[in-house]
Amino acid sequence: MQTYKSVYWRIAGVAFSLLLFLAACKKSNDTTPAATSVQLQILNFSPDAYPVAFFLNDVQQNRTAATGITSVKTYYSYASRTGTTSSDYFYLSSAQYPLQIRSTKTLNRVISTDDTTALNSYTKYTVYVVGLDADNTLTSVTTNDNAEPLPSIGKGGKVRYINLSPRTASSAYDIYANGIKVNEFTNVLFKKKSAYVTLPAGNYIFKAFATGNSTDALTTMSSFTIQDGHLYTLFAQGLSSRTDSAALSLGVITNQ
Secondary structure, eight states: OOOHHHHHHHHHHHHHHHHHHHHHHHHHHBOSSOGGGEEEEEEEOOTTSOSEEEEETTEEOOOBOTTSOBOSOOOBOOOOOOEEEOOOOEEOSOOBSOEEEEESSSTTEEEEEESOOOOOTTEEEEEEEESOTTTTOOEEEEEESSOSOOOOTTSOEEEEEEEEOSSOSSOOEEEEETTEEOGGGTTOOTTOBOOOEEEOSEEEEEEEEETTOOSSOSEEEEEEEEOTTOEEEEEEESBTTOOSTTBOEEEEEEOO
């Protein structure tokens, strides 16, 4: 015959197991940081992906106006971004996986799913939508935008380079800054990024050449000012074979 004592301990054991199970479920869905401390921006660099939407845990994330009123559903369109691109970070409304990019070309078409990127507190991230639907290479690339220590004032700015130009998986570009080849940016293949390079503060003209060619620039970005104590991302987007809005171009994002 069971005693009240044995029944009590059996119930307590079941309750404890249930708590462990719920904690494990929560851990699998939530990231560690509070959502309000993580900043994200979405940049659509695919000429034929159509506008895209960002989903967290199967819920579309919409931008919130300064008034605190949530706007209508937010979609991110392709745009040629030659020159300086302003940062457009927003705070996450939750910190749950998976992170998904979906195209509007067909209903709820998932371009990419990410359930492994560790979202750290007080950190900025950029999700780049890249590739071509025509080539079946649509995907996304996520970068951490402020993990690199800031350069000291008087030491210039730090610049990294990321290649978002499709059809450069085997051969890419040589990047020149004010007529000097930046070796760290040489032949960085599609979806890859370089290490940061410290450049003195001042005005810069960036040019992209086919690898091994230093006379015929494929595209030029002129008059960009690097300031002391900042982090920048230089990017290549578009196609060298195009002359329209999908043409190859260089741009810079000020991350911090």
